[in-house]
Amino acid sequence: MLDYDALRCFHEVLRYGGFEKGAQALNLTQSAVSQKIKRLEQNVGGPVMVRTKPLRATPLGKELLAHIQKVSVLEEALNIQSGLEASAAPISVAVNNDVLATWFSQVMAAFSDKRANPIHIVNADQTQTRDILQQGRVMACISQTGTPVTGGQSIRLGTMRYQLYASPRFIERYLHKEISPQSVMSTPGLLYDEYDVTLLTDYQRECLNIAPSFTTCHWYPSSHGFVKM
Missing domain, CATH: 3.40.190.10 (Periplasmic binding protein-like II)
Known part of the structure; x- marks a missing residue:
């Protein structure tokens, strides 16, 4: 049977990214936290984390994290349905x-x-x-x-709908002649980060029917900054 006390301890250490902060969140000493996690690893028969910076869960550790999250959700729902005080x-x-x-x-x-x-x-x-x-x-x-x-x-x-926007000054500078797939391809753009590359290339392929390219794009990881720019 799983040691849920040790499992919750493991979860907090991973969530806070270290033994010190995890111990503080649990109101325990680092030594006590370390002992609980060692006990958990003995209980499940293998290491649950890679002790690097930052700490990483092993494949076994990831399964245990997913399990304790599900247990926490079920416990919370049961408390509410039973009229018990929610945690x-x-x-x-x-x-x-x-x-x-x-x-x-x-x-x-x-x-x-x-x-x-x-x-x-x-x-x-x-x-x-x-x-x-x-x-x-x-x-x-x-x-x-x-x-x-x-x-x-x-x-x-x-x-959540996304629309293309540009200021009148920007359009006058880059798109004053025409707005076409070709002119759009040579116009500077903004990407939040590397994950937005997929959104842009899908738009270029599906809406403009052109080969994807993002070589003229700036990367600016700020949603509020997007609005200001």
Whole structure:
């Protein structure tokens, strides 16, 4: 049988990225935390983490993280259904930058009015958030795919639409003659990071019917900066 006390200890150490911070979150000494994780590894018959900087979960450790996240969600749901006092444990959620910059703050405010659980955000691209959930690093995620993880549930939240914008000055400088696939290809653009390359190349291929290229694009990883620029 799994040692859930040690398993939760392992989860906190990975979540905070080290033994010292994990121990502080658990109100334990680093020695006690280390002993619990060693006991867990003996219990499951193998190492659960790679002791590098930052700490990384082994394949076995990832399975255990996913398991403890599911157990935490089930316990929380059972407390609510049974009328028991819900725990005030942190709830970790993987959320992409655009959602954080637009509407997720309203969700946090509404949630905080009803529950005492702190929300811990793991910031990642919408193409990566589901994988983070699958790995057990978070309890929920905002993702571009509706396919639930094993043992999980997927709820459609709606559609987030993206549009192309440029200032009149920019259009006058680069697109004053015509707006065509060719002129667009030679015009500077903005990408948030490497994950947005896929969005851009899909747009070029599907909407402009041209060979993908992003050689004229600036990379600027700030949603608010996009608006200002």
